[in-house]
Amino acid sequence: MTTTIGLRPTRRLILQGAASVALLGLGNLPFAPARSAANDKYPEEAFKQKNEADAIKTLYGKTAEPSDKVKLDAPEIAENGGVVPISVTTSLDKVTSISFFVAENPFALAASYKIPDGTIPAVANRLKMAKTTKLTAIVEADGKLYSATKEVKVTVGGCGG
Amino acid sequence: MAIRRRDFLKRAGLAAATLGLPRLARGTETAGIYDLERFGNARILHITDTHAQLNPVYFREPSVNIGIGEMAGRPPHLVGRAFLERFGIRPDSADAYAFTCLEFERSAGRFGKLGGFAHLKTLVDRLRADVGEKRSLLVDGGDLWQGTGLANVMQGRDMVEVANLLGIGAMTGHWEFTYGEQVLRDNLERFKGEFLAQNVFLTEEAAFNDALAFDKATGRVFRPSMIKELGGHRVAIVGQAFPYVPIAHPKRFTPDWTFGIREEELQKHVDALRGADKVDAVILLSHNGMDVDLKLASRVTGIDVILGGHTHDAVPQPIAVKNAGGTTLVTNAGSNGKFLAVLDLALDKGKVSDIRYHLLPVYSELLKPDPAMAELIGRLRAPHVSDWSEKIATPDRLLYRRDNFSGPVDELICTALRTELDAEIALSPGFRWGVTALSGQALTMEDLLAETAITYAETYVQEMTGAQIKVVLEDICDNLFNADPYYQQGGDMVRAGGLSYTCTPDGAIGSRISELKLSNGKALRASHRYKVAGWASVNGQQGAPVWDVVGKYLRSGRMLPERLRSGVTLKGVEGNPGIAEQG
Numbered sequence: 004m005t006t007t008i009g010l011r012p013t014r015r016l017i018l019q020g021a022a023s024v025a026l027l028g029l030g031n032l033p034f035a036p037a038r039s040a041a042n043d044k045y046p047e048e049a050f051k052q053k054n055e056a057d058a059i060k061t062l063y064g065k066t067a068e069p070s071d072k073v074k075l076d077a078p079e080i081a082e083n084g085g086v087v088p089i090s091v092t093t094s095l096d097k098v099t100s101i102s103f104f105v106a107e108n109p110f111a112l113a114a115s116y117k118i119p120d121g122t123i124p125a126v127a128n129r130l131k132m133a134k135t136t137k138l139t140a141i142v143e144a145d146g147k148l149y150s151a152t153k154e155v156k157v158t159v160g161g162c163g164g
Numbered sequence: 165m166a167i168r169r170r171d172f173l174k175r176a177g178l179a180a181a182t183l184g185l186p187r188l189a190r191g192t193e194t195a196g197i198y199d200l201e202r203f204g205n206a207r208i209l210h211i212t213d214t215h216a217q218l219n220p221v222y223f224r225e226p227s228v229n230i231g232i233g234e235m236a237g238r239p240p241h242l243v244g245r246a247f248l249e250r251f252g253i254r255p256d257s258a259d260a261y262a263f264t265c266l267e268f269e270r271s272a273g274r275f276g277k278l279g280g281f282a283h284l285k286t287l288v289d290r291l292r293a294d295v296g297e298k299r300s301l302l303v304d305g306g307d308l309w310q311g312t313g314l315a316n317v318m319q320g321r322d323m324v325e326v327a328n329l330l331g332i333g334a335m336t337g338h339w340e341f342t343y344g345e346q347v348l349r350d351n352l353e354r355f356k357g358e359f360l361a362q363n364v365f366l367t368e369e370a371a372f373n374d375a376l377a378f379d380k381a382t383g384r385v386f387r388p389s390m391i392k393e394l395g396g397h398r399v400a401i402v403g404q405a406f407p408y409v410p411i412a413h414p415k416r417f418t419p420d421w422t423f424g425i426r427e428e429e430l431q432k433h434v435d436a437l438r439g440a441d442k443v444d445a446v447i448l449l450s451h452n453g454m455d456v457d458l459k460l461a462s463r464v465t466g467i468d469v470i471l472g473g474h475t476h477d478a479v480p481q482p483i484a485v486k487n488a489g490g491t492t493l494v495t496n497a498g499s500n501g502k503f504l505a506v507l508d509l510a511l512d513k514g515k516v517s518d519i520r521y522h523l524l525p526v527y528s529e530l531l532k533p534d535p536a537m538a539e540l541i542g543r544l545r546a547p548h549v550s551d552w553s554e555k556i557a558t559p560d561r562l563l564y565r566r567d568n569f570s571g572p573v574d575e576l577i578c579t580a581l582r583t584e585l586d587a588e589i590a591l592s593p594g595f596r597w598g599v600t601a602l603s604g605q606a607l608t609m610e611d612l613l614a615e616t617a618i619t620y621a622e623t624y625v626q627e628m629t630g631a632q633i634k635v636v637l638e639d640i641c642d643n644l645f646n647a648d649p650y651y652q653q654g655g656d657m658v659r660a661g662g663l664s665y666t667c668t669p670d671g672a673i674g675s676r677i678s679e680l681k682l683s684n685g686k687a688l689r690a691s692h693r694y695k696v697a698g699w700a701s702v703n704g705q706q707g708a709p710v711w712d713v714v715g716k717y718l719r720s721g722r723m724l725p726e727r728l729r730s731g732v733t734l735k736g737v738e739g740n741p742g743i744a745e746q747g
Contacts, residue, residue: 076428078424079424079425079648079650079651080408080411080651080653082410082411082415082422082423083410083415088368135673154648154651156646158411158639158642158643158653159635159636159639159640
């Protein structure tokens, strides 16, 4: 089987993401040395996983612990489920990757960013959400995984006030 | 009138609420109910959700307003007798009539209508004169420009004139946004006060295209706050618009703006007011809704008082909420012009040392209408009075709207939609505005418009599967009963005509609605397609405006069916003090 990985849209997304993060950073290394599973190579299998737990396991090979040092910003109720603005910042040291998981999407892993050494660990994105879902952000720092979650409601609308 | 006067004088009087102290019985029975004891050095008057009701109205408070989880049994989720007991209001009094649904029709005859801007003007002027120059401010919490036929045809311009004469110094918004950006901006040009909203930002696209904003750096579309000197102290008023405008209403009205609760931005702004601006008090003028405000008060620090609206809860006393920085008081000031809130502040350097709060019912029979306001209202209404004064029906029962699940007004609308548009099922939004009509009194087109006048009133008929109908009901039910207030949008359950169901409010989304049945008793089938009529869709529709459809139905001499059933069976909320005996 031959795969032309470079043409896959998800791969392009990841590379653009990594590049834009690197621009913000202080370091001159666009790609950090491999430190973990997420940074090794394009995580093709992880992007194929349907549920969140499988996607996390496939991407990182371990589980995350919730941390208040991971700050996930997302709307409580999405104004447009097609483009939900989300962002993550963290005060953790030695961050090597940041990933987003949308539990109710057909494929749970939405995006994964490598964070080169010396980069400010702040990532913003817009994700598509078909319905109300749990959103998880995972920060990989010093070889460990830390997470924050938030429920994002995608509503059919209607008001009463 | 003499007899009525006696009825009013028996009123126990709304006591002052002080921080953390039980309310005190105020004054003697003969004390004028609007003679407030002087307190503090600054007075803020607050109205909210008047829904443009220029003249006095009847408005029945809800008999069903259920709170779930942490919200169960706490204000504002108390109705009827539980409400009277919680706030120490004597049954059978004028206050019991103003604040609850109890004995509504009988009391309406005794105590008359409430509100009206000419009456409100008299009361506002008096309460401002009582404290003297430069010691008072009148603020409006939004939903000032919508709710009547007049406001709808004038796109809120009428209410801007009224607001200027009344002397509103600051406001925030909700339905104001449904006139679209251009009308909103034109109206604000004429408005002499400040329109405040810390939580409305340009979308990234709009910012990129250099759209108009108050502050390009933050992307804030409107001024977030103002600082007013009152009684020699600096008081900051921060505006919080309804956070879910583009979700609850068609997004086409506000394509360039993004909303949300914006807790973090609010905290930063409050910190800056406290720090750099060295204000002595911070007041949040909020259209979040009371449950959202109570949660926000527990998380954001540095706010002294949240003057709340949106959920139309007339709560006589502030609720004190502890947070990491101290205590924040949360109020909600009712709707339809029925109430005027009076917040008296004792201000010191950098802090509020004490407060008094009164939520005064605006009894139109106790207040002389202000002549200038009465003249303005007459002038604004004149061009339309003849069009709208035609009697179209005489109701055979009390017509009210407010309740979590249903009310005769919406049953009438649903029945009219089903009949006129030949549909099996009708859906009507769970609005909380719209006045109450007494049985046996003529209903006019103006009355009907007061239940329906919005900028997207087009009706529709569409096919929906049973499964789709259930999804809609579940979704809206979650807006009402989500255990986390930040996921609630306010408003009540969508009204369903031709459809009955069981609701378990204390459930999760997807599992609250069951036993869906058509009016013929047959179960709703998930894959079967049904003809559904409705109005106020967030998607553009082409049908006749709902007031024409309902007007046609009523003119044909029909009213409601003989037997009225709300069609909703509640489960798992037995004994909840948010449910009253019908009274």
